[in-house]
Amino acid sequence: MKSAAAAGLTGACLLVTWVLLCCLSFPGTVSAQTCPPVNPNCLTCAVSYNYNLGTTDWGNLPCSQTCGTGLLQSPINIVPNNLIPRINGDLTRSYTQAIVTAEIFTDGKTPTVEIVSPLNAGTITVGGITYFLRHFHFHIPSEHTIFGIRQEMELHLVHTSINVTPQRTTVIAVRFTLEEADDTNSFLAQFFPQLPPVTQPVTTRTTIRIQLPFKEIKGAYYRYNGSLTTPPCTEGVNWAVIAKLATFSPAQFNQLRAAIPVDNARPLQNVNGRPVTFFAL
Template sequence: MVEKLDYMQQAAWSFSSGQQQSPVALHVDSSQVIQAADLLEWQVPYYGETLSDQANNMQLAGKGYAKLDHRNYRFVQLHFHAPAEHVIEAQKPVMEWHFVHENTLGQKAVIAVTAVLGKENPQLAQLLAAFIPKTALPLPEAVLLTSLLPTRGLIYRYVGSLTTPPLSEGVEWFVAAEPLTVSPEQLAQYRQLFPQDNNRALQPLNQRPVMGYDLGAGSSLF
């Protein structure tokens, strides 16, 4: 069983270093946004295969490949934060979904997509229906995640850290401005399973650049 993190005692979490931590408050001036339709290239359909209880949230291990700024990454797992960890242009959505990727050198990149209240999310519905507390089990049927990946609009990019111990730095973040939606009933169902907020406190930016990239009107890559 995974050790449950105490989000009320974040100052006691063990970590070294600390100048490039996540999450942060994100802002870019519209005049600084770079047009980059090929920043995120989804190479294959993404699937979630194994759903596990991580004590503070649920995690979905799976398969997928992308070129992130023209470098090859493998999708490892998706997990959830409620409320969101990043603040985007002073907004803090109700959830943030982290698609953790890794390259062959072990460098991590996270695609972060927030969620606001609205229409039901079909993938979250599948996961909530399949979730069994205190287990890590293959799903009866793999969940297709492709439609959750950002293909249009603004992407914030900066270098930060994992937001749970060991809080390792050197993580490249790509945070989508355009949110997904979850229904109020889904959020309530999720929060019944994970009542404690699992968002790490905002960390100082410390002069780090935050870049803004516009993916354009949208593209379908496979």
């Protein structure tokens, strides 16, 4: 997919990343240190995995063994009263107020909105490293849970680092809950009417305002080290799960459900002793 070129990776991992992008449910690249071996059968990953068996078969797919053997897998259940809060986390968000061009397409599992020129969308900074917003996509129901409770939808904003080798990935997860019929989310309203069904291989170009109204991604959040939530389940992904629930209307949920007729949320994975930090801003 075209985001591989935008990533600017060099050397042997460029080929590996190209293969990975054939297997991902979203086109973000991950750390070169975690690139799996090049597998000629990897090209079948994108069309072979599904959610029919609750994802238990993913580890048997080409280039996806980590789905079954990894110890840092996502998503997870977060139990806030087991965490020690910290003040002033190292995640800062600086999304642009400009209108940016985006392409809406589907990979057969979820609609994806890809930023055509990530330099124009703004950045986030985590641990002193700057990341560009590459694209975002959706899961029904939410993949991450708080106290074991799933919400109606989860939005994943996928960011990749710049000027850092190996390249790194940070995903901001925003969980959505339904509100009153007239509580339309103005950010989602920019492109939800254009979402294609996952069965339609079409690409639509549109313009969106990233900053509007991204109050949902401000405030407290949970940070942990995890993985992609789809094959090849590559680990080394930095997750920031926003604590506050965003809202959208029943009509908007129906628009998303029309595009994603089958639930596409991976079951919860074992935490395996990983630290989960709560940053209260």
